[in-house]
Amino acid sequence: xxxxxxxxxxxxxxxxxSIATVSRVLRDHxxxxxxxxxxxxxxxxxxxxxxxxTARALAGKTNDAIGIVxxxxxxPYYAEVIRGFERTSGHRSAVHIxxxxxxxxxxxxxxGLAERxxxxxxxxxxxxxxxxxxLVADGLPVVLLARPAVGSTPxxxxxxxxxxxxxxxxxxxxxxxxVALLGDPDHAPxxxxxxxxxxxxxxxxxxxxxEPILTRGFEVEDGAIAMIEAWEAGRRPRAVMAANDxxxxxxxxxxxxxxxxxxxxxxxxxxxxxDLAGLLHPGLTTVAQPMRTLGTxxxxxxxxxxxxxxxxxxxxxxxxxxxDSCGPDCPLAPPLPHPSSRSTTxx
Amino acid sequence: xxxxxxxxxxxxxxxxxSIATVSRVLRDHxxxxxxxxxxxxxxxxxxxxxxxxTARALAGKTNDAIGIVxxxxxxPYYAEVIRGFERTSGHRSAVHIxxxxxxxxxxxxxxGLAERxxxxxxxxxxxxxxxxxxLVADGLPVVLLARPAVGSTPxxxxxxxxxxxxxxxxxxxxxxxxVALLGDPDHAPxxxxxxxxxxxxxxxxxxxxxEPILTRGFEVEDGAIAMIEAWEAGRRPRAVMAANDxxxxxxxxxxxxxxxxxxxxxxxxxxxxxDLAGLLHPGLTTVAQPMRTLGTxxxxxxxxxxxxxxxxxxxxxxxxxxxDSCGPDCPLAPPLPHPSSRSTTxx
DNA sequence: TTGTAGGCGTTATCAC
DNA sequence: GTGATAACGCCTACAA
Numbered sequence: 017x018x019x020x021x022x023x024x025x026x027x028x029x030x031x032x033x034s035i036a037t038v039s040r041v042l043r044d045h046x047x048x049x050x051x052x053x054x055x056x057x058x059x060x061x062x063x064x065x066x067x068x069x070t071a072r073a074l075a076g077k078t079n080d081a082i083g084i085v086x087x088x089x090x091x092p093y094y095a096e097v098i099r100g101f102e103r104t105s106g107h108r109s110a111v112h113i114x115x116x117x118x119x120x121x122x123x124x125x126x127x128g129l130a131e132r133x134x135x136x137x138x139x140x141x142x143x144x145x146x147x148x149x150x151l152v153a154d155g156l157p158v159v160l161l162a163r164p165a166v167g168s169t170p171x172x173x174x175x176x177x178x179x180x181x182x183x184x185x186x187x188x189x190x191x192x193x194x195v196a197l198l199g200d201p202d203h204a205p206x207x208x209x210x211x212x213x214x215x216x217x218x219x220x221x222x223x224x225x226x227e228p229i230l231t232r233g234f235e236v237e238d239g240a241i242a243m244i245e246a247w248e249a250g251r252r253p254r255a256v257m258a259a260n261d262x263x264x265x266x267x268x269x270x271x272x273x274x275x276x277x278x279x280x281x282x283x284x285x286x287x288x289x290x291d292l293a294g295l296l297h298p299g300l301t302t303v304a305q306p307m308r309t310l311g312t313x314x315x316x317x318x319x320x321x322x323x324x325x326x327x328x329x330x331x332x333x334x335x336x337x338x339x340d341s342c343g344p345d346c347p348l349a350p351p352l353p354h355p356s357s358r359s360t361t362x363x
Numbered sequence: 364x365x366x367x368x369x370x371x372x373x374x375x376x377x378x379x380x381s382i383a384t385v386s387r388v389l390r391d392h393x394x395x396x397x398x399x400x401x402x403x404x405x406x407x408x409x410x411x412x413x414x415x416x417t418a419r420a421l422a423g424k425t426n427d428a429i430g431i432v433x434x435x436x437x438x439p440y441y442a443e444v445i446r447g448f449e450r451t452s453g454h455r456s457a458v459h460i461x462x463x464x465x466x467x468x469x470x471x472x473x474x475g476l477a478e479r480x481x482x483x484x485x486x487x488x489x490x491x492x493x494x495x496x497x498l499v500a501d502g503l504p505v506v507l508l509a510r511p512a513v514g515s516t517p518x519x520x521x522x523x524x525x526x527x528x529x530x531x532x533x534x535x536x537x538x539x540x541x542v543a544l545l546g547d548p549d550h551a552p553x554x555x556x557x558x559x560x561x562x563x564x565x566x567x568x569x570x571x572x573x574e575p576i577l578t579r580g581f582e583v584e585d586g587a588i589a590m591i592e593a594w595e596a597g598r599r600p601r602a603v604m605a606a607n608d609x610x611x612x613x614x615x616x617x618x619x620x621x622x623x624x625x626x627x628x629x630x631x632x633x634x635x636x637x638d639l640a641g642l643l644h645p646g647l648t649t650v651a652q653p654m655r656t657l658g659t660x661x662x663x664x665x666x667x668x669x670x671x672x673x674x675x676x677x678x679x680x681x682x683x684x685x686x687d688s689c690g691p692d693c694p695l696a697p698p699l700p701h702p703s704s705r706s707t708t709x710x
Numbered sequence: 711t712t713g714t715a716g717g718c719g720t721t722a723t724c725a726c
Numbered sequence: 727g728t729g730a731t732a733a734c735g736c737c738t739a740c741a742a
Contacts, residue, residue, distance in 0.1 A: 023718095023719055023720090024719065024720070025719085033728075033729085034728065034729045034730075035719090035720085035721095035729090035730095036721085036722080036728070036729055036730080036731095037727085037728060037729075039720070039721060039722085040727095040728085042720095043721085047727060047728085048727070048728085049727060049728090052727075052728080066474070067719080067720070068421075068478065068718085068719050068720070069475060069478045069479060069720095070417055070420045070421045070426075070478060070479070070718085070719080070720090071421055071718070071719030071720040071721090071734090072719080072720050072721075073417045073720090073734090074415075074417045074418055074421045074718085074719080074720070074721095074734050074735065074736090075719080075720040075721040075722085075733080075734055076720090076721070076722085076733080076734055077720080077721065077722095077734095079417075080475070081479075088442070089436065089441070089442040089445050089446070090439075090442035090443065090446070091442070092437075094436070094442070095435070095436040095437035095438070095441075095442075096437065098436050098462060099436070099437070099462075099464065102462060102464060103464075106466065106468070106472070107468065110461070110472060110475050110476065110479075111461070112459045112460070113459070113460035113461075113462070114457070114458070114459075114460075115445060115446075115449060115460075117446065117449060117450075119449075119453065121453070121454065125453070125457060127413065128416060128427070128428075128457045129457065131415065131416045131417060132416060132417070132428075132457075132479065235638065236638045236639065236642075262638060262639075265638070265639050265642050268642050269641075269642065290639070291582065291583045291609060291612070292583065292609075292612050292637070292639040292642075292643065294616075295583075295612050295615050295616065295639075295643055295644075296639065296642055296643070296644070297642075297643070297644035370734095370735055370736085371735065371736065371737095372735085380712075380713085381712065381713045381714075382713090382735090382736080382737090383712070383713060383714080383737085383738075384711090384712060384713080385736095386736070386737060386738080387711095387712090389736095390737090394711060394712085395711070395712085396711060396712085399711080399712080414735080414736070415734085415735050415736070417734085417735080417736090418718090418734070418735030418736040418737090419735080419736055419737075420718090420736090421718050421719070421720090421734085421735080421736075421737095422717080422718055422735080422736045422737040422738085423717085423718055423736095423737070423738090424736090424737070
């Protein structure tokens with residue numbers, strides 16, 4: 017049986033035709049007599065033949081695959097993007113997902129991936145500009161996702177600056193006059209964008225955020241540690257804007273340890289609208305990103321590129337999700353103690 | 364420039380040798396004169412040659428890649444597994460991640476992936492037994508992850524039954540005598556295992572869990588909806604054991620809507636020890652799985668298989684994480700209002 | 711130690 | 727319509 021070993025030659029022999037004809041039938045080429053076509057088709061599934069993908073790729077055609085490179089896969093963010101991506105592109109190509117995890121070998125892995133796909137999506141700070149440029153120069157269709165532009169390569173992104181400013185303004189409206197930023201802008205371009213916009217909005221209202229409280233990653237634990245250390249070092253913000261929801265959750269934990277009440281003693285905001293964000297106590301004020309749409313758009317973009325089309329960059333809207341962690345008596349927050357009306361399933 | 368177009372022939376020409384020698388140098392074959400080796404190496408990086416992976420694979424050798432198939436990528440579970448997996452195998456091979464999302468085309472995608480890798484890890488209910496058997500029969504090294512065995516294919520799994528029983532017992536110890544199961548056992552073999560064990564433990568203590576409250580998925584929203592519907596249908600459990608933490612979080616939401624207090628009116632347990640589980644209010648009692656280790660073990664297993672070695676199945680220990688959602692005055696729960704001592708970064 | 715030549719399984723360009 | 731046959735880029739006996 018072992019269907020992996022059947023080749024065009026076997027099928028051709030079985031059907032009494034040449035391999036060229038088998039190939040034509042496979043690719044639905046018009047110039048094949050109906051009778052022949054039937055015979056070949058019968059031979060194909062009699063033998064259970066499936067064309068060897070590697071050989072097909074070598075012969076100069078397509079890999080029938082698209083690659084997507086992520087910095088990491090944890091958190092609520094990526095899974096949804098992938099979902100959107102696969103829903104859109106998965107019917108036409110295989111999707112190879114690569115997580116670089118900031119490994120030094122990332123460069124090689126990306127290059128390796130590039131050889132196995134027909135197009136590639138690059139998300140965040142995973143691949144440096146130089147490599148992106150090389151890939152593009154090699155003729156590989158590339159789409160950038162939530163990442164600064166490189167040359168004229170199309171970018172699909174979400175609006176960081178707008179919501180960042182809105183969030184900062186909202187905090188100032190609450191009366192907070194000492195607010196700090198918490199995260200690691202150096203390892204995530206979108207975080208850097210957010211921080212820059214937040215700082216701008218705060219300074220415009222005469223609030224100086226000072227130096228960001230640096231974290232060593234973007235997990236709950238990282239946020240808790242950084243916050244506690246900052247506190248012990250004498251930092252006394254009344255409001256902290258975290259780079260994402262998990263770091264924000266870390267602040268909840270730190271507040272617990274320090275003896276601070278979130279919302280009253282210390283305002284906190286996050287980013288992403290994590291699926292459990294609304295169930296924290298108090299509910300976390302954050303920013304929702306259209307993650308699945310991000311994936312869908314990226315997929316459509318590569319597919320268009322593959323088809324030889326032109327793609328323009330897009331910036332998708334983000335949405336403020338105001339709950340209670342931003343401060344007491346929030347004019348925008350819903351009334352319930354556990355604000356939970358917001359759906360997490362998204363669009 | 365375009366390095367993608369350089370071939371062995373170019374390098375051979377540049378170095379004044381044959382392609383065979385180039386190939387030998389590349390593969391560190393011993394029988395090459397030192398001088399020749401140097402000349403070839405210089406030529407290689409003078410031209411920036413990188414062997415074409417597709418051609419290499421076609422020539423009958425290796426794909427330099429391992430595949431890993433997941434049912435889905437959302438939730439706290441998979442990202443960690445992948446992390447462990449890539450840490451271990453990533454230096455030696457590329458890793459192709461495939462999420463099937465229960466698509467009907469999953470079968471084809473898995474077959475397609477099988478052609479591009481040297482070995483494969485299959486997690487959960489993503490691939491039916493028949494296909495697994497086919498792949499194995501075709502000679503592909505396969506490792507099963509958190510999935511029922513198929514033939515003698517090695518399985519890496521976590522202990523579902525033990526912790527499930529412990530969790531059920533703990534609930535009964537709390538005095539709960541009407542407990543329900545919530546989830547979708549039909550679409551996740553590990554959930555089925557947990558439910559079976561829970562049911563057994565409950566019945567041994569004369570508690571009848573009745574029919575599980577069925578959900579349509581494993582997201583927060585799915586849990587909330589199912590719980591509310593069950594309540595409206597007259598179901599009145601005093602304790603609910605959810606299949607995972609997200610569904611459990613959904614119960615928190617439902618409880619809010621219904622007007623029930625988690626921990627007192629309604630006990631809840633989850634599974635996975637989601638990174639925010641300890642920050643829910645009250646903290647969620649759940650079960651921690653060694654997710655990264657799961658990935659590490661799986662990776663080691665395929666690597667061993669690739670090297671021609673033998674691999675035995677393993678079952679990794681899981682750990683009860685008792686917080687407050689299981690009921691008031693829990694003898695095992697930590698004293699703080701927001702129990703948060705447990706690290707989420709894992710081992 | 712090094713080179714020649716025949717695959718690996720398709721696709722695609724020619725003739726017929 | 728159909729069939730040889732030359733790529734595609736590399737690996738690897740087998741020779742030299």
